[in-house]
Amino acid sequence: MAQEKIAAITRKEIVWEARQIEDAAGKFVFPGAIDVHAHLNDPGYNWREDFEHGTMAAAAGGVTTIIDMPLQNAPALTDASLFRAKHEAVQKKALVDYAFWGGLVDDTPDKMAELHDAGVVAFKIFIGPVSPDYRSLGMGPIREAMQKAASLGALVGFHAEDYSIIKHEEARALREGRKGRADFLRSRPLSAELIATENVINLVRETGAGAHICHVSHPDAAELIRRARSEGLPVSAETCTHYLVYSEEDLLRDGAIYKCAPPLREREAVDRLWDYVADGTLQCVASDHSPCAQREKSEENGAFEAWGGISGIQTTMQVFYDAATRRNLSPTLIPKALSEGPARIFGLYGRKGAVDIGFDADLVIFDPDREWSVTPDSLFYLNKISAFVGLKGKGLPVATFVRGKLVHKDGERKADWGCGRLKLKNGGDG
Numbered sequence: 566m567a568q569e570k571i572a573a574i575t576r577k578e579i580v581w582e583a584r585q586i587e588d589a590a591g592k593f594v595f596p597g598a599i600d601v602h603a604h605l606n607d608p609g610y611n612w613r614e615d616f617e618h619g620t621m622a623a624a625a626g627g628v629t630t631i632i633d634m635p636l637q638n639a640p641a642l643t644d645a646s647l648f649r650a651k652h653e654a655v656q657k658k659a660l661v662d663y664a665f666w667g668g669l670v671d672d673t674p675d676k677m678a679e680l681h682d683a684g685v686v687a688f689k690i691f692i693g694p695v696s697p698d699y700r701s702l703g704m705g706p707i708r709e710a711m712q713k714a715a716s717l718g719a720l721v722g723f724h725a726e727d728y729s730i731i732k733h734e735e736a737r738a739l740r741e742g743r744k745g746r747a748d749f750l751r752s753r754p755l756s757a758e759l760i761a762t763e764n765v766i767n768l769v770r771e772t773g774a775g776a777h778i779c780h781v782s783h784p785d786a787a788e789l790i791r792r793a794r795s796e797g798l799p800v801s802a803e804t805c806t807h808y809l810v811y812s813e814e815d816l817l818r819d820g821a822i823y824k825c826a827p828p829l830r831e832r833e834a835v836d837r838l839w840d841y842v843a844d845g846t847l848q849c850v851a852s853d854h855s856p857c858a859q860r861e862k863s864e865e866n867g868a869f870e871a872w873g874g875i876s877g878i879q880t881t882m883q884v885f886y887d888a889a890t891r892r893n894l895s896p897t898l899i900p901k902a903l904s905e906g907p908a909r910i911f912g913l914y915g916r917k918g919a920v921d922i923g924f925d926a927d928l929v930i931f932d933p934d935r936e937w938s939v940t941p942d943s944l945f946y947l948n949k950i951s952a953f954v955g956l957k958g959k960g961l962p963v964a965t966f967v968r969g970k971l972v973h974k975d976g977e978r979k980a981d982w983g984c985g986r987l988k989l990k991n992g993g994d995g
């Protein structure tokens with residue numbers, strides 16, 4: 566490693582000038598994971614999560630770069646001065662590298678150019694209703710934003726669920742006094758995800774803008790993306806580990822700890838979703854880490870009122886590895902979906918995303934034989950609650966390096982907060 570980068574890869578036993586030698590015999594050395602979709606909530610809602618806890622959890626989970634979606638922030642990151650304020654607020658707290666999404670929550674996308682110049686790696690648009698902190702956009706403003714994105718060479722990411730279907734079904738359920746878990750699921754049907762995804766693809770075809778579909782929950786939505794890509798359209802997509810291991814039965818049985826949007830789907834869909842991860846249609850697996858306080862998961866006022874979001878930044882790599890290898894998929898899928906795919910989509914490839922000469926020395930030593938069980942105590946989150954608590958498996962990141970610096974080993978922090986750096990779209994550091 567030289568100047569924080571990988572200087573050589575060799576099979577020969579040469580002792581390089583090294584400050585530190587780490588023996589990884591019997592283990593995998595993966596490139597650090599890039600979590601392209603995480604809400605660290607700092608500043609603004611740092612009683613849900615903050616940068617210290619969120620980046621420590623990331624480091625423990627083998628994530629060396631987080632793309633933070635600063636919309637559950639107060640204020641949300643929607644212009645260049647807020648970009649600078651956000652950076653100022655978190656830079657001394659980061660244990661791993663990070664980049665920012667920008668938010669497009671206004672009907673007039675007039676801040677896109679300044680946000681793009683500030684260095685956001687992508688813009689986020691909500692088509693479906695989410696939390697009161699965001700505004701969803703209709704197809705008119707979205708079309709205008711995509712025309713702008715095409716001229717800037719910017720990427721636009723979507724929460725793809727149709728607003729009007731969901732709002733209509735929510736209102737109908739509440740009017741009829743139906744507030745249960747099954748009612749919540751019925752208010753967010755698969756058709757809402759398919760319609761929104763199809764709309765985005767149509768606008769990509771018209772505008773030429775690059776689009777990224779966040780948290781694809783169902784294989785039928787993945788199939789639309791596969792067809793768009795085979796047409797040559799610049800459409801990328803992610804899914805999350807919760808859609809790959811849990812189903813709606815978990816939500817129906819155990820409640821809001823499994824609540825997220827789009828919602829968990831039927832078991833048969835979970836199995837088929839894996840086909841699209843394996844064939845590379847879904848090029849990244851992210852956490853959509855959406856933490857909350859324990860009380861916010863209460864279903865006292867019905868399932869609709871409970872917080873929708875699952876904490877998973879720490880467990881993505883271990884859960885994905887365990888679930889993939891149980892399905893007899895190759896461990897090479899881990900660096901493809903967690904590092905290379907994300908880096909290529911978000912403009913970080915060459916710096917991040919591979920173990921190769923000249924890349925940042927972001928490395929994870931992964932023990933394929935280490936058995937684990939997710940307990941609240943094992944989580945570094947501010948709020949130690951997650952749908953993944955109770956899950957057991959095999960294969961765990963045991964040491965994490967960010968640009969050559971050991972930041973985590975065996976569940977312990979090994980560097981000072983503040984060593985993580987802001988990565989900008991244009992290739993530089995903030």
Ligand SMILES: [Zn+2]
Binds near residue numbers: 602604634853855
């Ligand atoms: Zn999200």
